[in-house]
Amino acid sequence: MARISNSVRQPFRVDEIVDIAVGVFLERGYDATSMGDLAKAAGITKSSFYYHVSSKEELFELGVGRALDALFLVLKEHESVAGPAVGRIRHVLRRLVEIVTRQRPEVALLVRARGNTPVEKRALARRKQFDLAMTLMVEQAIAEGGLRIRMEPALFSRLALGAAVSVVEWYRPGGSVSARDLVDAVESLVFDSPVDETAAPANP
Amino acid sequence: MARISNSVRQPFRVDEIVDIAVGVFLERGYDATSMGDLAKAAGITKSSFYYHVSSKEELFELGVGRALDALFLVLKEHESVAGPAVGRIRHVLRRLVEIVTRQRPEVALLVRARGNTPVEKRALARRKQFDLAMTLMVEQAIAEGGLRIRMEPALFSRLALGAAVSVVEWYRPGGSVSARDLVDAVESLVFDSPVDETAAPANP
DNA sequence: CAATATTAACCGAACGATCGGTTCATAACA
DNA sequence: TGTTATGAACCGATCGTTCGGTTAATATTG
Structure with a gap:
């Protein structure tokens, strides 16, 4: 429901988010990949994912x-x-x-x-x-x-x-x-x- | 509003529909192409397009x-x-x-x-x-x-x-x-x- | 040959699902 | 306490697909 403790997992950095995104893009293709897919791959929700990047196009x-x-x-x-x-x-x-x-x-x-x-x-x-x-x-x-x-x-x-x-x-x-x-x-x-x-x- | 007269245009054959589809797919990519795009390229409506093919996947x-x-x-x-x-x-x-x-x-x-x-x-x-x-x-x-x-x-x-x-x-x-x-x-x-x-x- | 029935080819509208994206509350960190 | 990072809930738009209805062409009948 809110921020995860640092002792559990370090918060994402933008380059880590990009790492995850391009990895899924490679497998499924850019268009076939939804922002929900990317969030799931990162282990966070879609809205949390949008905290790190402003749009799919930015990725x-x-x-x-x-x-x-x-x-x-x-x-x-x-x-x-x-x-x-x-x-x-x-x-x-x-x-x-x-x-x-x-x-x-x-x-x-x-x-x-x-x-x-x-x-x-x-x-x-x-x-x-x-x-x-x-x-x-x-x-x-x-x-x-x-x-x-x-x-x-x-x-x-x-x-x-x-x-x-x-x-x-x-x-x-x-x-x-x-x-x-x-x-x-x-x-x-x-x-x-x-x-x-x-x-x-x-x-x- | 309905069927077009043969004197105006011959009805589409399936292979013509496929010709149109793969052409648009080539330019825009499969996922980025909507059935509406294909219908517009054929000059008919989306629902008319579906008369000739059963699904995008069939194309x-x-x-x-x-x-x-x-x-x-x-x-x-x-x-x-x-x-x-x-x-x-x-x-x-x-x-x-x-x-x-x-x-x-x-x-x-x-x-x-x-x-x-x-x-x-x-x-x-x-x-x-x-x-x-x-x-x-x-x-x-x-x-x-x-x-x-x-x-x-x-x-x-x-x-x-x-x-x-x-x-x-x-x-x-x-x-x-x-x-x-x-x-x-x-x-x-x-x-x-x-x-x-x-x-x-x-x-x- | 004319009337009728059937099929082929189309359109407008709408469906449920999913899309990218937003708002807001909340908990952890500094 | 203000900033950072997250989740729940939600939005309008668009997606592929379907449905009901309409007209042109064709086959059948009398």
Whole structure:
């Protein structure tokens, strides 16, 4: 009926509320998740849940904000701005997979957004900036002669990022494939050839 | 107020209703789309819409059914069962991209399903069978010596399919990239190397 | 062929349930 | 004692769905 004693349970912090929310969003999807579901997952009532966040949309903003912040931080890392563009692409791709494994719920919230509301539109716009940064690196890598692809740079960028991001829909920590292996696997899929290219040369 | 004259407009067929529904689902998402939205898109009232389909869930079933039927038909094609496994994988992957471009709304409905309801669970189970078929081909290709990958077959299968399927979220017919180019691009991403592998050999 | 009966295709209105969100009282903390 | 954190009760809106009624098309009958 009122506040819970600190000796029983510490009061929620906002980031804990967001943790719970994005976790349920990951499993059930954003739209299919009601505020009542989230409150139940937190073990409090809906009205108590609203004490910590002002709206469902705010939870979305906080969630995707985490994902977008993590993505753009990668672009500022030293390995993302120094050296040949091919190496920078490899680094960003590897770090992206790491983020997907570590912040899976938040990334899922981002990549599943349809742009139905202004808030979603803003998130998609920021994501588009990330894609553009990747495309620019691909173009630079081609200019440097370090990358030879048979498609437009934007398409290569989209497919590579798509493969990396698709991981959010099935990866489970502690599952049969480790996060480290996953990073290597995505890089290998994009940069290595699984067939003998000397026999049927794709990049002559 | 009642039935529309045939001279004005032909009555809807069920598949036309499904066409409309999956189209709106693609843009707004299944959960975010109300039956009223669908009726408005069809130009009839909500209750009239219910004359053609019994429930929203039935629309989902009919939609994902289309996608799953198309996928499993690919597995029965001659090029999917004859010849070296590498070639069969290439063919299935290319045909998958074709289906993604041609039946984009239906595929989107399938890959976005979270398994929240029994109907969704059934759809995901069928999809899993398709993934398994792909994995088996990868294993066979490795055994034949036609495929050399640095990861588990199931992982390679998931990433390749993930890259192909990720296309549903951005491809638009008549856009900057044609469906044919897209098919080639996905195959190239998976089977070609964009870097000089003789310098830094990944498959020694 | 004209009258009649039946079915197909639609609409307006309303249903119960659930949605996101609010108000207010109350107990614990500082 | 004022602030913080909670629960009970509740609100209007919207959801998927249903129902009663209406008209166009079609099949049957005389």
